[in-house]
Amino acid sequence: MKESFAVIEPVADKAAAYFYGRLFAENPHMRAMFPPAMDTQRDRLFGALTRIVWSLDSLDGLSSFLGELGRGHRRYGVLPEHYTTLGNALLATVRRFAAEVWSPEMEAAWLAAYTAAADIMITSAEEDARTSPAWWTAEVIGHELRAPDIAVITLRPGEPLPYLPGQHVDVQTARWPRVWRPFSIANAPRRDNTVRLHVRAVPGGWVSSALVGHTRIGDTVTLGAPGGTMTPPERGRDILCVAGGTGLAPLKAIVEHVITSDATPPRVRLLYGARTSRELYDLPDLMRMRSRVPRLEVVPVVSDEPRYGGERGRLPEVVDRLRPWAGHEVYVCGPDDMVEETILRLQRGGVPPADIHRDRPQEGRRRGAHCHT
Numbered sequence: 525m526k527e528s529f530a531v532i533e534p535v536a537d538k539a540a541a542y543f544y545g546r547l548f549a550e551n552p553h554m555r556a557m558f559p560p561a562m563d564t565q566r567d568r569l570f571g572a573l574t575r576i577v578w579s580l581d582s583l584d585g586l587s588s589f590l591g592e593l594g595r596g597h598r599r600y601g602v603l604p605e606h607y608t609t610l611g612n613a614l615l616a617t618v619r620r621f622a623a624e625v626w627s628p629e630m631e632a633a634w635l636a637a638y639t640a641a642a643d644i645m646i647t648s649a650e651e652d653a654r655t656s657p658a659w660w661t662a663e664v665i666g667h668e669l670r671a672p673d674i675a676v677i678t679l680r681p682g683e684p685l686p687y688l689p690g691q692h693v694d695v696q697t698a699r700w701p702r703v704w705r706p707f708s709i710a711n712a713p714r715r716d717n718t719v720r721l722h723v724r725a726v727p728g729g730w731v732s733s734a735l736v737g738h739t740r741i742g743d744t745v746t747l748g749a750p751g752g753t754m755t756p757p758e759r760g761r762d763i764l765c766v767a768g769g770t771g772l773a774p775l776k777a778i779v780e781h782v783i784t785s786d787a788t789p790p791r792v793r794l795l796y797g798a799r800t801s802r803e804l805y806d807l808p809d810l811m812r813m814r815s816r817v818p819r820l821e822v823v824p825v826v827s828d829e830p831r832y833g834g835e836r837g838r839l840p841e842v843v844d845r846l847r848p849w850a851g852h853e854v855y856v857c858g859p860d861d862m863v864e865e866t867i868l869r870l871q872r873g874g875v876p877p878a879d880i881h882r883d884r885p886q887e888g889r890r891r892g893a894h895c896h897t
């Protein structure tokens with residue numbers, strides 16, 4: 525499988541276009557299950573396939589990924605029979621694009637792997653359906669524009685939405701049916717069941733622009749099941765959170781959880797970075813939290829404003845400057861490049877990879893494609 529996939533990867537865009545073209549030509553009714561614009565969808569398909577093919581040797585991680593993928597597909601109305609249809613189109617695609625190396629053994633390997641993967645997805649969706657809705661409708665009960673393109677939005681789901689601090693949910697707006705994007709929940713679970721999202725309207729971002737610019741109190745959005753493994757630590761060690769821009773959202777939920785749970789009283793340091801001080805959209809709220817909790821330290825960091833009076837610089841460099849971090853449980857969230865560089869520097873500074881946590885809301889997507897758009 526890896527050999528044939530290596531041949532397909534360089535022409536991934538063409539292969540994905542062929543796959544969907546064939547799928548919809550043979551099954552026109554399935555087109556309505558997908559979003560109007562297919563570019564993101566293509567990325568997600570190939571991202572997921574890449575992950576599956578290259579982790580065939582480590583089945584444990586793979587089956588939890590597939591389980592989440594299967595549960596996540598419930599909200600699209602995917603039924604077991606759709607897996608057969610999709611499998612046929614997928615096999616036709618790999619056969620065609622890996623024609624130069626194709627063999628009967630490869631055919632058998634792809635078929636067996638696809639069937640096993642589909643089984644895991646179908647079973648996990650069926651198990652999930654026993655206890656959980658396929659999606660949640662939620663009312664917008666708060667919408668604060670904190671900067672021209674950043675909104676903090678409060679939602680009240682119609683039914684309880686169980687999640688762990690640090691997890692994200694897929695969101696669909698009425699403006700763009702069938703277009704779902706992941707957003708991190710920015711608060712620890714509350715008794716009143718409300719959740720907050722921090723959203724920056726990304727240019728060309730369908731859902732983020734709809735949420736920031738075209739959503740009002742009283743509107744309804746649809747949420748998928750929460751997911752993600754960047755959740756609070758069980759060990760009571762000191763914590764470092766490094767948040768870039770709206771990457772603050774999941775870290776705020778984790779911080780809220782940690783400072784309110786009596787079991788673990790570690791020291792928490794939150795480095796909160798933005799390009800300009802005006803974009804530190806949640807600083808007043810964080811400062812209020814900090815004034816109530818002495819073991820919480822909040823360090824605002826600004827990168828693109830030379831006259832800023834506080835900590836200045838790029839987040840990865842500031843993290844380096846404030847070393848040492850070994851012995852801390854570290855959480856990093858923000859733009860991809862910032863996250864990568866911060867992790868690299870932390871590791872060079874002696875923090876073991878197992879102590880560094882990041883979120884991967886769109887594991888299915890290829891690098892460079894926007895999350896939270």
Ligand SMILES: NC(=O)C1=CN([C@@H]2O[C@H](COP(=O)(O)OP(=O)(O)OC[C@H]3O[C@@H](n4cnc5c(N)ncnc54)[C@H](O)[C@@H]3O)[C@@H](O)[C@H]2O)C=CC1
Nearest residue numbers: 708768769770771797798799827858859861862883895896
């Ligand atoms: N669960 C998750 O994984 C979440 C991820 N995000 C991601 O966080 C990002 C937030 O974006 P914005 O608010 O627009 O952030 P931004 O572009 O305003 O930057 C925020 C901070 O990151 C730093 N930064 C940006 N690019 C950098 C780079 N290449 N190297 C080093 N530092 C860099 C900036 O200096 C600033 O301190 C988005 O990409 C979003 O997808 C946001 C929320 C949750």
